[in-house]
Amino acid sequence: MQVTVDTASLAQELNEDYIVSPEAIAFYQKNGYVKLKHVLSPEVLRHYGDVITKLVIKLNTLTKSMEERTTYERAFLQIMNLWREDETAREFVFSRRLAKIGADLMGVDGVRLYHDQALYKEPSGGFTPWHADQFYWPLSSPKTVTVWIPLQDTPMEMGPLAFAEQSQGVEIGRNIEISDESERLLAEELANQNFNINDTPFELGEVSYHAGWTFHRAGPNTSSTPRKVMTMIYMDKDQTISKPQNTYQEADWTTWLGSYPVGSKPESELNPLLFSRAE
Numbered sequence: 001m002q003v004t005v006d007t008a009s010l011a012q013e014l015n016e017d018y019i020v021s022p023e024a025i026a027f028y029q030k031n032g033y034v035k036l037k038h039v040l041s042p043e044v045l046r047h048y049g050d051v052i053t054k055l056v057i058k059l060n061t062l063t064k065s066m067e068e069r070t071t072y073e074r075a076f077l078q079i080m081n082l083w084r085e086d087e088t089a090r091e092f093v094f095s096r097r098l099a100k101i102g103a104d105l106m107g108v109d110g111v112r113l114y115h116d117q118a119l120y121k122e123p124s125g126g127f128t129p130w131h132a133d134q135f136y137w138p139l140s141s142p143k144t145v146t147v148w149i150p151l152q153d154t155p156m157e158m159g160p161l162a163f164a165e166q167s168q169g170v171e172i173g174r175n176i177e178i179s180d181e182s183e184r185l186l187a188e189e190l191a192n193q194n195f196n197i198n199d200t201p202f203e204l205g206e207v208s209y210h211a212g213w214t215f216h217r218a219g220p221n222t223s224s225t226p227r228k229v230m231t232m233i234y235m236d237k238d239q240t241i242s243k244p245q246n247t248y249q250e251a252d253w254t255t256w257l258g259s260y261p262v263g264s265k266p267e268s269e270l271n272p273l274l275f276s277r278a279e
């Protein structure tokens with residue numbers, strides 16, 4: 001039997017409003033992350049997930065064995081800016097629904113895309129060390145947020161994303177790149193300072209949003225199937241570019257911001273406006 005997919009209604013779902021409750025907004029503002037259920041349907045996740053998986057397989061260049069890889073390389077296959085590779089992936093990344101949730105949580109009038117990335121933790125893939133993303137980004141305000149979208153149910157053995165609650169405001173380990181050292185130092189410091197850790201499974205359709213300075217990690221994938229995840233990083237549309245503070249920020253400035261002038265809003269074609277209340 002041939003199953004026909006109504007792609008127009010899937011695309012429509014990606015653009016419909018999701019009502020973010022005041023409690024969810026308050027939770028995000030306080031804790032630096034929130035997990036939201038029933039954000040995307042199984043049909044949308046299957047349809048766009050299949051396209052994203054094909055792109056990951058096509059574009060992946062990391063073919064070393066697990067034993068030969070660094071800790072970072074063991075954590076996941078990382079394929080960036082899929083929206084520039086494929087029209088269907090672009091439709092997903094440009095989801096107004098997902099972008100508006102980001103704006104609602106941050107309490108801003110609109111969001112631009114910083115970049116997207118697929119993060120596929122392979123079976124036997126390692127843990128993702130504790131880190132905060134904004135260490136890598138030459139952006140002046142903390143109003144940045146990543147939506148983390150598992151493309152399947154994600155039980156503990158697959159390595160769901162875990163968050164240190166309320167860690168977005170503390171200045172510990174902000175100058176550490178993602179590494180064995182960040183894992184060791186931050187695990188110790190977060191435990192010393194009694195941060196509550198949310199490390200729980202994700203059901204299909206559930207997604208998380210975490211702020212750029214919130215510390216997060218993920219366990220290894222000990223299951224026999226890949227942990228497939230798509231992410232988009234949004235920034236407040238009034239965000240401005242800051243002078244790069246490290247070599248990673250230098251590289252990000254060139255790659256994801258098109259070397260747009262420091263001090264200006266990131267308005268190059270690389271950073272499309274995905275949601276604006278003015279429209």
Ligand SMILES: O=C(O)CCC(=O)C(=O)O
Nearest residue numbers: 119128133146148218231
């Ligand atoms: O998927 C992972 O294991 C890590 C994800 C992450 O660090 C992020 O999306 O900022």
